Amino acid sequence: MAVCRSTTAISLSRNPNFSTTNPKPSLSFLSPPCLKLPSILPSFKPLTSQSPPDQRLSIPRATAADSATPTTTSTTFFHGHCYVVGDNIDTDQIIPAEYLTLVPSKPDEYEKLGSYALIGLPATYKTRFIEANQTKTKYSIVIGGENFGCGSSREHAPVALGAAGVAAVVAESYARIFFRNSVATGEIYPLESEVRICEECKTGDLITIELMESKLINHTSGKEYKLKPIGDAGPVIEAGGIFAYARKTGMIPSQAP
Amino acid sequence: MASSTISPPSASFIVKKKELGRSAFSSSSSPSPFSVPKCNKSAAKKIVSAMAPQQAERMPATTGSVKTAMTLTEKIFARASEKPQLSPGDNVWVNVDTLMTHDISGPGSIGIFKREFGPDAKVWDREKVVIIPDHYIFTADKLANRNVDILRDFCNDQNIKYFYDIKDLGNFKANPDYKGVCHVALAQEGHCRPGEVLLGTDSHTCTAGAFGQFATGIGNTDAGFVLGTGKLLLKVPPTLKFIMDGEMPDYLLAKDLILQIIGEISVAGATYKSMEFAGTTVESLTMEERMTLCNMVIEAGGKNGVVPADSTTFKYLEDKTTIPYEPVYSDAQARFLTEYRFDITKLEPLVAKPHSPDNRALARECKDVKIDRVYIGSCTGGKTEDFMAVAKVFLASGKKVKVPTFLVPATRKVWMDLYTLPVPGSGGKTCSQIFEEAGCDTPASPTCGACMGGPRDTYARMNKAVVSQFFLYRPAYLSNTLFHLHIVCSWSWLEALEHSLW
Numbered sequence: 001m002a003v004c005r006s007t008t009a010i011s012l013s014r015n016p017n018f019s020t021t022n023p024k025p026s027l028s029f030l031s032p033p034c035l036k037l038p039s040i041l042p043s044f045k046p047l048t049s050q051s052p053p054d055q056r057l058s059i060p061r062a063t064a065a066d067s068a069t070p071t072t073t074s075t076t077f078f079h080g081h082c083y084v085v086g087d088n089i090d091t092d093q094i095i096p097a098e099y100l101t102l103v104p105s106k107p108d109e110y111e112k113l114g115s116y117a118l119i120g121l122p123a124t125y126k127t128r129f130i131e132a133n134q135t136k137t138k139y140s141i142v143i144g145g146e147n148f149g150c151g152s153s154r155e156h157a158p159v160a161l162g163a164a165g166v167a168a169v170v171a172e173s174y175a176r177i178f179f180r181n182s183v184a185t186g187e188i189y190p191l192e193s194e195v196r197i198c199e200e201c202k203t204g205d206l207i208t209i210e211l212m213e214s215k216l217i218n219h220t221s222g223k224e225y226k227l228k229p230i231g232d233a234g235p236v237i238e239a240g241g242i243f244a245y246a247r248k249t250g251m252i253p254s255q256a257p
Numbered sequence: 258m259a260s261s262t263i264s265p266p267s268a269s270f271i272v273k274k275k276e277l278g279r280s281a282f283s284s285s286s287s288p289s290p291f292s293v294p295k296c297n298k299s300a301a302k303k304i305v306s307a308m309a310p311q312q313a314e315r316m317p318a319t320t321g322s323v324k325t326a327m328t329l330t331e332k333i334f335a336r337a338s339e340k341p342q343l344s345p346g347d348n349v350w351v352n353v354d355t356l357m358t359h360d361i362s363g364p365g366s367i368g369i370f371k372r373e374f375g376p377d378a379k380v381w382d383r384e385k386v387v388i389i390p391d392h393y394i395f396t397a398d399k400l401a402n403r404n405v406d407i408l409r410d411f412c413n414d415q416n417i418k419y420f421y422d423i424k425d426l427g428n429f430k431a432n433p434d435y436k437g438v439c440h441v442a443l444a445q446e447g448h449c450r451p452g453e454v455l456l457g458t459d460s461h462t463c464t465a466g467a468f469g470q471f472a473t474g475i476g477n478t479d480a481g482f483v484l485g486t487g488k489l490l491l492k493v494p495p496t497l498k499f500i501m502d503g504e505m506p507d508y509l510l511a512k513d514l515i516l517q518i519i520g521e522i523s524v525a526g527a528t529y530k531s532m533e534f535a536g537t538t539v540e541s542l543t544m545e546e547r548m549t550l551c552n553m554v555i556e557a558g559g560k561n562g563v564v565p566a567d568s569t570t571f572k573y574l575e576d577k578t579t580i581p582y583e584p585v586y587s588d589a590q591a592r593f594l595t596e597y598r599f600d601i602t603k604l605e606p607l608v609a610k611p612h613s614p615d616n617r618a619l620a621r622e623c624k625d626v627k628i629d630r631v632y633i634g635s636c637t638g639g640k641t642e643d644f645m646a647v648a649k650v651f652l653a654s655g656k657k658v659k660v661p662t663f664l665v666p667a668t669r670k671v672w673m674d675l676y677t678l679p680v681p682g683s684g685g686k687t688c689s690q691i692f693e694e695a696g697c698d699t700p701a702s703p704t705c706g707a708c709m710g711g712p713r714d715t716y717a718r719m720n721k722a723v724v725s726q727f728f729l730y731r732p733a734y735l736s737n738t739l740f741h742l743h744i745v746c747s748w749s750w751l752e753a754l755e756h757s758l759w
Contacts, residue, residue: 088524088613097710100361101393101400103407104477105368147525150558152709153460155365155476175558176529177460177474184478232348232492242482242490243373251350252486255373 075189078168078209080140082218083129084201085121089144090151091178093120095160097152104159111135113156114163127203129164136165141207142188144171145198149178155185162187168209170216170227172196183233184242191216192228200225326588328496329563330531333471333585337454345495345594353385354453354470356483359439360390362458362476364407369481380415381487387419387448388412389439392705395426398712402426419448429669429702437668437703440464440636444548445670447577451566451584456483461636463554467547468574469566469584474555494560496531497522498593501538503601510646511546512638514538515553516607517599520617527559530594533587534564538601544573545642552637556614631658632717634665634701635708641674648680648688657696663717664697665706672703 099116102109117137118129130137142161148171149157158181161169168189169182182190191209197216201207205220214227230237239245246252324342327335331343338349358366370378380386388408393401405423412420421442423435436442440461443449451469455462458480465472475489483489499518519526532554534547542550547564554562564570566584574582606620633639633647644666666672675688683691689700698717707717 098712100709101398101404101712103364103368103404105365105372147528147558150524151460153362153458153462153474153476155362155458155478173525173528175525176560177476181476181478184476236490242478245490246482246486251488255375 076211078141078189078207078211080167080207081138082141082143082170082201082203082205082207083118083127083137083139084143084198084203084205085118085125085145085148086198087145087172088147088150089121091149091154091157092151093122094118094149094157095154096120099160100154100156102156104156110159110163113160114165117160117164117166139203140165140167141209142166142169142171143193143198143201143207144169145196146172148172148174149182150175153177153181155181158182158185158187158190170197170209172198183236186241190233191230194226194228197225326590326592328531328587328591328593329469329533329565329585330471330496330561331493331591332587333452333454334491334493336452336585337471343493345493347493348490349493350488351454351491353456353483353487353489354450355385355387355443355448355455356480357387357389357439357443357448357455357457357459357462358480359388359392359459360394360401360404360408361392362480363388363390363411364404365477366458366480366484367407367411369478370484373481374485378485380417380484383416384418385487386415386417386484387443387446388417389421389436389442390423391437391439391442392709393711393715394423394704395429395702395716396712396714398714401712419446421446429672435669437666437671438636438639438705440548440552441640441667441671444468444544445577445668447574447580450574450578450580450582451570452582456480456489460555461552463559463562464548464552464636466551466554466562467544467564468570469563471561471563472551473561492529494529494531495594496533496587496591497527497559498533498535498596499599500596501534501536501599501601503538503599503603505538505541505601506604508606509601509604510643511542511549512553513604513607514599514601515550515556516609516614516617517604518597519553519557519609519615520607521597522557522615524556524613524615525558526615527554527557529558529560532557532559532562533593534562536599538599539564540567540569542569543642544569545640548640549637549643553614628660630660630717630719631662632665632707633663634667634706636667636705639665639667639671639703641671641678644671644675644688645678645680648691649682651691651695652680652683652686654695657694662692662695662697663707664692664700665717666700666703668703672700675700 095113095116096119099113102113104110104113115130115135121129129139148169157178162185166188168191170191170193172193172195174182174190174192179190182188189211193216197218200221200223201218202220205218208217208219209215209227210217214229216225216227217223218225236242236245239248243252243255247254325344327342331345334347334349334351335341335343337351337353339352340349343349370380388411390405390408394405396402408420409422411417412422421434421436423429423432425431429435429437436446439457439459441464443455443457443465444467449455449465449468449470449472453470455465455470455472456475456479457465457472458475458477460474462472462474475483479489501514518532532551534550539547539550542564547569551562551564565586570584608618608620608623610616610618610623633643644664647664664675666675675692678687679685680688680691692700701716705711707715707719711718713720
């Protein structure tokens with residue numbers, strides 16, 4: 001029986017003080033499957049055209065703009081520069097609400113969404129995710145802390161990141177709906193790290209993620225990190241997404257022409 | 258862990274009880290449909306031990322006919338997936354009873370539906386899709402207006418039964434069908450029913466859990482899938498139980514309760530989990546207060562929240578729906594991941610300070626905070642009872658506001674209530690009269706309004722960063738570009754802030 005057991009050490013409540021730092025209870029769960037959502041996922045796209053040092057895989061990119069359900073790809077690695085963010089990056093920072101009039105399933109508006117990715121980050125982030133007058137990002141890998149993608153359910157969030165050129169996100173943990181939407185859209189591959197690599201990597205570091213070995217290599221610092229396996233989302237990703245998975249298992253008929 | 262009998266006043270009135278085996282709560286077993294379950298009243302007043310005594314695991318009968326106890330959420334999943342039994346962690350295809358979408362995510366969901374099922378495909382059930390434009394409505398923004406048109410075209414093609422349309426933006430009342438904020442409209446229009454599965458393309462869809470149903474937010478792709486199939490692949494969540502006992506003091510609202518919880522477990526404390534609310538305090542809450550409680554489940558990262566249905570629920574639904582429903586309840590021996598107990602009589606009004614809903618503080622500790630503006634509205638704070646609570650504070654004070662005060666009723670019904678319902682103790686005045694006398698802005702057209710920002714011309718939107726505090730009566734997504742600093746709390750906090758506000 002897969003009942004998750006919490007070994008939390010949440011203490012009894014004390015008088016909150018004026019500190020604006022968030023108290024962080026130390027929750028530890030038994031295993032990734034307790035945390036993850038399984039769901040949906042068309043194939044993941046490789047890196048799109050980036051600045052020269054980034055390598056790209058020659059795998060057809062599946063995007064929301066495609067007219068057919070993407071076929072399964074064989075993504076094996078990601079390589080590029082990383083952009084590092086902190087904890088609790090909410091969907092409003094990823095794509096501010098004022099841009100939600102853009103409809104992701106329309107190709108030109110999809111591109112526009114991409115140009116606004118992470119524009120909601122505070123000014124404390126000195127290096128912007130997308131440079132002025134650019135519509136795509138130099139950073140194909142985003143490294144985050146806890147609870148990445150918290151806030152609203154807007155699917156525009158993983159879509160904006162994907163449209164901007166992000167191939168994968170490596171976070172310590174995800175908010176549920178964002179993770180599910182990432183898997184559903186196939187815009188970004190959501191990976192989890194075992195440790196807080198957001199504190200050990202810097203924006204601009206050159207990164208390789210080897211999916212088969214669940215490994216992240218930071219070439220700039222010379223360090224390697226273990227990543228958590230994708231868990232329950234695996235079979236759906238393997239099938240090529242929720243629609244493909246449903247067709248494969250006979251839940252829905254083959255796609256209409 | 259300490260028992261709550263020896264808690265000092267300022268500290269633990271919360272006892273966390275770790276569940277290592279079966280629940281020690283001996284609530285009665287599941288009642289038949291439509292009956293009200295007995296609550297664990299005997300245990301409510303007693304101080305319980307912090308740790309449940311370890312009990313021996315009961316081995317399943319060899320005949321295989323013994324069913325393992327399930328929580329309320331697990332039972333909904335079991336029924337919706339047509340399985341007699343399941344456990345947290347199982348991935349199942351559930352039948353969806355209602356799918357809701359609005360002007361922000363509807364167009365995208367429709368686009369995916371057409372892409373995957375074909376341009377001429379029909380939705381799985383034209384009576385189970387509820388489309389509620391509410392977010393960016395009263396604006397001249399062309400894309401926002403276009404998005405409502407996209408919804409309308411789709412509803413016409415598909416002959417969608419429930420589409421709360423708006424065409425005349427200058428006068429919301431001229432639109433016979435327009436309602437306003439989706440989560441409040443869903444409840445008021447009778448779309449929330451115990452035991453059902455409700456999915457919505459909005460994170461605060463969890464609000465509907467107040468009716469004892471499974472309700473959660475999903476994205477466009479999932480919604481597109483549901484539109485075509487009426488099903489979705491979901492993972493059964495484990496349940497956290499929050500037991501709140503004690504008579505609710507008149508200076509507290511449901512918002513204080515949920516802020517207490519979120520401050521306790523953090524914004525990721527309920528990620529992937531169900532939050533079940535129980536106890537005498539919860540039972541005493543009205544439906545709107547229960548909606549406030551469940552609304553902020555997502556702020557704790559929760560998958561869904563539930564309040565078991567009871568006579569309050571049934572009474573509310575009497576004149577709103579004729580569709581039969583069958584409530585479910587957690588079994589006596591159901592397993593919960595963790596249980597928390599709260600003695601409500603020891604709680605004080607709370608606020609959530611910038612920049613996170615879990616940045617909890619006592620209201621009285623913030624009484625020197627200067628306020629620049631007040632916004633009352635949204636799915637969490639714009640219901641009739643919320644405005645009633647506001648009106649009572651103004652009535653008690655008798656003074657005029659010192660700062661701009663924006664009022665945005667959630668729905669057309671709430672707007673009407675402001676202008677028609679007498680406020681108790683006011684000698685027959687309505688909320689609107691009291692607000693006018695206090696110098697507030699005139700209640701605006703019902704919509705989500707400035708809560709999520711919206712286009713630049715949205716009423717009460719802040720279009721530049723402000724250094725001082727902005728008091729917001731709900732936890733909006735904390736966009737630093739729009740609301741530089743803000744505080745979230747229940748209206749009762751203002752009683753502690755009298756000298757600052759008036």
